[in-house]
Amino acid sequence: MTTVALKDVTKVFADGTIAVDNVNLDVNDGEFMVLLGPSGCGKSTVLRMIAGLEDPTSGAVLLDGELANDIPPRDRRVAMVFQDFALYPHMSVGDNIAFPLRLSGVDPESRTERVADVASALGIGDVLSRRPNQLSGGQRQRVAMGRAIVRRPGLFLMDEPLSNLDSGLRAELRAEISGLVRELGVSTVYVTHDQAEALTMADRVAIMRRGVLQDVGTPTEVYGRPATLYVAAFLGSPRMNLLEASVYVHLDRYVALNLGEQALYLPWSDIRARAVSHYHGERIVVGMRAEALTPVAPDAPGDVLRGRIRFLEHHGHESLAFLDIGATAIMVDDLGGQPADPVNGSTGRLRRLGSVMQRLTGRSTETGEGVEAGGRPGSARESVLSDPGRHHRRPAELAVRLAPYPAVSSGHPLSVAVRMDALHFFDERGDRIDVGWR
Ligand SMILES: Nc1ncnc2c1ncn2[C@@H]1O[C@H](COP(=O)(O)OP(=O)(O)OP(=O)(O)O)[C@@H](O)[C@H]1O
Ligand SMILES: [Mg+2]
Structure with missing residues (x-):
């Protein structure tokens, strides 16, 4: 769907924090790329620059080979799923998922159809009329996924989407998410600090430390031949x-x-x-x-x-x-x-x-x-x-x-x-x- 290329991307915040330090990274078409590293290493900042929510201080972000630095977020065909995803509490699950479609003016009929499709793929077809507070944590995370998928994005950006869930549910959703995005063929950049998540889900893993990219490779490569200590x-x-x-x-x-x-x-x-x-x-x-x-x-x-x-x-x-x-x-x-x-x-x-x-x-x-x-x-x-x-x-x-x-x-x-x-x-x-x- 969409490819991503980061060329010498650096982000220095106003207070002088170098959050991302000269990162070069390619995400191939349909690839599941996991950004892995400890808290504060710059993962979210990389993701937010790909989404257009943060401007690189220097360097280029390319989407499908085109310079995207000046493309506003809404025109990037990316969907983001966060850890602390906020569902609208006063809306039904169905309306929550349909929300991005309503914003972009999709007519009610195809809206209902697409929501039903996505919801059944995620196994939440039977709770569409409930409110978010009547769902389990796992169901809520599926709704957030549904809201991202329904827009048929070219690129998924997921920032620790599972970290608020208990470990059993996390393992279950881990398999579900990677299965689903592979089925959809959508390129994905997935952020986590959990190595088990990275090694099990990723096509390739990019490991960061203090804003610097340390190694990129398949789970077998980075585990079997780590580039750095x-x-x-x-x-x-x-x-x-x-x-x-x-x-x-x-x-x-x-x-x-x-x-x-x-x-x-x-x-x-x-x-x-x-x-x-x-x-x-x-x-x-x-x-x-x-x-x-x-x-x-x-x-x-x-x-x-x-x-x-x-x-x-x-x-x-x-x-x-x-x-x-x-x-x-x-x-x-x-x-x-x-x-x-x-x-x-x-x-x-x-x-x-x-x-x-x-x-x-x-x-x-x-x-x-x-x-x-x-x-x-x-x-x-x-x-x-x-x-x-x-x-x-x-x-x-x-x-x-x-x-x-x-x-x-x-x-x-x-x-x-x-x-x-x-x-x-x-x-x-x-x-x-x-x-x-x-
Ligand atoms: N708006 C900001 N202003 C100044 N510094 C910031 C800002 N946002 C993030 N930082 C700093 O940039 C660095 C990278 O932050 P970032 O959120 O990208 O880390 P992260 O890898 O996502 O960490 P976590 O796993 O805790 O979410 C951190 O040192 C953070 O404190
Ligand atoms: Mg983060």
């Missing part, structure tokens, strides 16, 4: 383990990745070894997702990291073990509190509190001191080790997946095999170190 840290649950490594090259043999008390070795034959070898004598960040780690016997050969379980977290379908391996973790800012994230959301904080309690009440562990990086045991873990720049360090707690309710407990030793081909490498600035670029 930030994207690596933002996507996935549990979050990717990000370990500081110092690189030491043994020419023609291997590249050692020293992780503190242990090391991993990239054989020289591995094509990535060359790229990493440029960082000889320097520190880089090695990323490993939980799925790259498999528990093995303590004497297993190969690429193995050994540690002690600091604490366990049971999630029903699986348990997560957090291992002390004597390495340093890199912590990334601006990840936002993602409520769906069991490890880093509010339960993550509870978990930390729990482990502090464990330490205070239990006997002091022999592994504790050296790993607390010079701090007092028991208090240093929450203190951010000083680092100029955006990344902080702290003793790593390597997240490893285990079967549900495993026969181990905190304090137990655990060895994990590392899938070397599933490692990610980032330089000090947080950019991916890679051979070639996708």
Whole structure:
């Protein structure tokens, strides 16, 4: 239907806030593009510039290849659905959906017909005569969708349309919305801070941080080959383990990745070894997702990291073990509190509190001191080790997946095999170190 192109788009608000910083992004015909990022990163501002509700400070917004900067919102054939969508309380559901058609002078007969069509597609055909306050939250959101769809727009702009709903309903509507817009073939830009929503709904995901576009790609691409440390840290649950490594090259043999008390070795034959070898004598960040780690016997050969379980977290379908391996973790800012994230959301904080309690009440562990990086045991873990720049360090707690309710407990030793081909490498600035670029 409609294509969107943002060319070097920047938005600086009157108070000097740089909300959007030189963003370039294309949305293809019929594509479902999800803008993902933490609160305040500029998602809504991008959306509002596409809608024409906000003017770019510089750069161009193109709709169907034509410069749209000066096209007023009502002439852009876009329909917006917001989080706090306001239905007219004194109007029936049917009239609410018909409202945009009445505004644009569609005759009553075709109005009724189109409303009935849309309402039945959304499964709200039987509540057309009710008032909004007689509907459930999910039904109200469907009415708001209906009001957007009924205009037959060329482009949907949706700003966190599901964030006010409970999680069950959200999952249900998530599937419904993406199914519906694909059926209609309407290009869509969908804003969310929920990575699960982004990864399940999107054709492509664009990830933003502090107004800057970090990465764009299919869910598989951005998850599998994150362009920056930030994207690596933002996507996935549990979050990717990000370990500081110092690189030491043994020419023609291997590249050692020293992780503190242990090391991993990239054989020289591995094509990535060359790229990493440029960082000889320097520190880089090695990323490993939980799925790259498999528990093995303590004497297993190969690429193995050994540690002690600091604490366990049971999630029903699986348990997560957090291992002390004597390495340093890199912590990334601006990840936002993602409520769906069991490890880093509010339960993550509870978990930390729990482990502090464990330490205070239990006997002091022999592994504790050296790993607390010079701090007092028991208090240093929450203190951010000083680092100029955006990344902080702290003793790593390597997240490893285990079967549900495993026969181990905190304090137990655990060895994990590392899938070397599933490692990610980032330089000090947080950019991916890679051979070639996708
Ligand atoms: N009218 C305005 N004047 C000044 N600053 C603004 C204005 N609108 C937004 N901002 C700022 O611009 C930045 C981006 O805001 P924006 O609403 O686009 O973020 P967002 O990614 O949609 O966040 P959220 O997920 O919380 O909705 C924020 O720092 C915000 O405070
Ligand atoms: Mg917003």
